[in-house]
Amino acid sequence: MPFKEVSFSDTEKAFSAKDDKALKKSTWLFKLMGKPLLVKIFSKLTLFSFKIGLPIKGAIKATIFNQFCGGESLDETQIAIKKLKHSRVGSILDYSVEGKDTAEDFDKTKNEILKIIGLAKGNPAIPYTCLKLTGILAHSILEKINAKEKLSPEEQTQYDASIKRLDEIFQQASICKIPVYIDAEETWIQEAIDGIAEQMMKKYNHEAAVVLTTLQMYRWDRLEYLNRLIENARKEKYFIGIKLVRGAYLERENLRAKEMGYKSPMQTSKENTDIDFDKAVAVCLENVDLITLCAGTHNEASTMYLIGKMEELKIDKDNPHVYFSQLYGMSDHITFNLADAGYNVTKYLPYGPVKSVVPYLIRRAQENTAISGQMGRELKLIIEEKNRRQHSMLLKAGN
Numbered sequence: 008m009p010f011k012e013v014s015f016s017d018t019e020k021a022f023s024a025k026d027d028k029a030l031k032k033s034t035w036l037f038k039l040m041g042k043p044l045l046v047k048i049f050s051k052l053t054l055f056s057f058k059i060g061l062p063i064k065g066a067i068k069a070t071i072f073n074q075f076c077g078g079e080s081l082d083e084t085q086i087a088i089k090k091l092k093h094s095r096v097g098s099i100l101d102y103s104v105e106g107k108d109t110a111e112d113f114d115k116t117k118n119e120i121l122k123i124i125g126l127a128k129g130n131p132a133i134p135y136t137c138l139k140l141t142g143i144l145a146h147s148i149l150e151k152i153n154a155k156e157k158l159s160p161e162e163q164t165q166y167d168a169s170i171k172r173l174d175e176i177f178q179q180a181s182i183c184k185i186p187v188y189i190d191a192e193e194t195w196i197q198e199a200i201d202g203i204a205e206q207m208m209k210k211y212n213h214e215a216a217v218v219l220t221t222l223q224m225y226r227w228d229r230l231e232y233l234n235r236l237i238e239n240a241r242k243e244k245y246f247i248g249i250k251l252v253r254g255a256y257l258e259r260e261n262l263r264a265k266e267m268g269y270k271s272p273m274q275t276s277k278e279n280t281d282i283d284f285d286k287a288v289a290v291c292l293e294n295v296d297l298i299t300l301c302a303g304t305h306n307e308a309s310t311m312y313l314i315g316k317m318e319e320l321k322i323d324k325d326n327p328h329v330y331f332s333q334l335y336g337m338s339d340h341i342t343f344n345l346a347d348a349g350y351n352v353t354k355y356l357p358y359g360p361v362k363s364v365v366p367y368l369i370r371r372a373q374e375n376t377a378i379s380g381q382m383g384r385e386l387k388l389i390i391e392e393k394n395r396r397q398h399s400m401l402l403k404a405g406n
């Protein structure tokens with residue numbers, strides 16, 4: 008397909024799924040999230056209120072939950088999926104329940120992911136799905152593996168049970184041809200996650216990338232890791248799937264490194280993160296025969312860089328090995344304009360009971376506050392669209 012110039016400034020396209028009321032609500036919410044102190048209070052108060060059983064669910068659901076999540080259950084997500092599909096945007100259903108730690112919880116998560124795969128089978132509106140390993144295997148066990156400590160017999164049994172759960176998921180994913188992203192988490196469990204992801208890619212990615220891993224480019228060691236992954240995959244003849252992100256745990260990572268006195272795994276500046284992100288994009292595209300790439304970003308410059316690199320390497324914009332992805336409720340100007348121009352685009356669409364999704368919502372609120380300029384951008388775009396609608400109404404009334 009020929010390349011058509013993409014612009015991210017078309018707010019009419021970006022917000023076509025939002026009516027005036029929804030737009031007004033988003034304005035209010037993003038204004039609140041722009042205030043760091045308020046976000047801090049919200050984070051602490053929400054966790055505390057749920058802990059002592061205060062009835063805040065309704066208020067959370069009507070506001071921040073609705074902005075960033077598709078619903079409390081798979082059924083409830085259908086409205087959002089339909090709307091996204093209408094604009095040629097796929098949904099990556101993300102069962103965002105976090106902080107669970109029992110075998111029963113892990114089975115529940117596994118069953119939910121199997122349900123998503125069943126729903127996605129043969130349905131282009133749900134081309135991928137995803138999981139967090141901490142939703143399937145205890146954080147404490149991942150931490151021990153990462154620290155190269157020996158597991159107790161009981162922990163080993165728990166570990167084996169979780170690998171069995173993963174096998175069930177990936178077997179089903181292979182049969183149904185629905186690739187699964189394994190999300191990246193904190194560095195003190197990530198080496199363990201990488202090990203499992205590589206083991207699963209080796210096992211299930213012989214014909215295509217069914218298992219995809221995530222690389223956080225705010226780490227200074229990830230480019231080298233990417234090259235190692237490629238070398239191994241070429242040698243052992245399996246496909247790899249890579250979701251590139253910048254990374255969501257920057258403050259926590261730097262704080263832990265400082266407190267425990269080790270060299271921070273984080274890049275020394277945002278600029279270095281940006282440089283490595285784009286370098287990784289180039290490496291993935293240069294190996295597009297082997298790699299299925301998902302660029303998980305809201306960064307316009309990186310998105311434009313990826314588009315340009317595809318053009319330079321003569322990769323079709325709808326090449327099934329290249330996907331762009333944003334989080335639901337964020338950067339619609341990128342998502343919908345890319346989709347309209349014919350690129351493969353998806354939204355990560357989190358869902359789950361309000362209480363269980365709170366850690367995800369807090370991360371979104373904090374991230375939006377922390378990114379310099381980003382919140383201003385989201386708000387600016389929404390206000391631009393509100394003004395555009397008002398102007399066009401006035402024009403119509405004048406005619």
Ligand SMILES: Cc1cc2nc3c(=O)[nH]c(=O)nc-3n(C[C@H](O)[C@H](O)[C@H](O)COP(=O)(O)OP(=O)(O)OC[C@H]3O[C@@H](n4cnc5c(N)ncnc54)[C@H](O)[C@@H]3O)c2cc1C
Pocket residue numbers: 189190191192221223225252253254255256257273274275276277278280302303304305306332333334354355374378381
């Ligand atoms: C589809 C999708 C899937 C995702 N999956 C994951 C996942 O599995 N794991 C995960 O951790 N995150 C994930 N994220 C979140 C992601 O890591 C980022 O937090 C978020 O997207 C913001 O980065 P950005 O690329 O959009 O760009 P920007 O807004 O340009 O960049 C902000 C990011 O830059 C980095 N940064 C900021 N300041 C500094 C600094 N001083 N030094 C070094 N780096 C800095 C941080 O990573 C920060 O989040 C996902 C995001 C998307 C869109």
